Amino acid sequence: MDPDQYAYGPLNSKSPRNFFWVKDDKLDKLTVDQRRLFKAEERRKALEEVMKVDLGEAYRIWGVNPYKLSARQPWAFNVLDTIHAWSNVGWGQKSNEVVWINQKLKKA
DSSP states (O other): OOTHHHHHHHHOTTOTTOTTOOOOHHHHHHHHHHHTOOSHHHHHHHHHHHHHHHHHHTOSOOOOOOSOOOOOOTTEESOOOOSSSSOOTTSSOOGGGGOEEOHHHHHO
């Protein structure tokens, strides 16, 4: 995964993925410049500068949002969904082989 999708995409005013309506000339320059760096250490430093400006100006409010919520019955054990939250039951799904139910708890 390339960090550019977290730098240029949401933070450059000319990006179609600028869903936060960020318009900052300094960020525009930094996000374009980091794309032109090939040495990993130089690019890391450039991306750190992007993060400093982004967090310093607080264009986006970062909060804790759950990726997904899961619930189960108190009598069902080892119930797992798939690795992804978008309910792709059957794709690589082997977890239901180990589900077990406590009949005493179920009757209570």
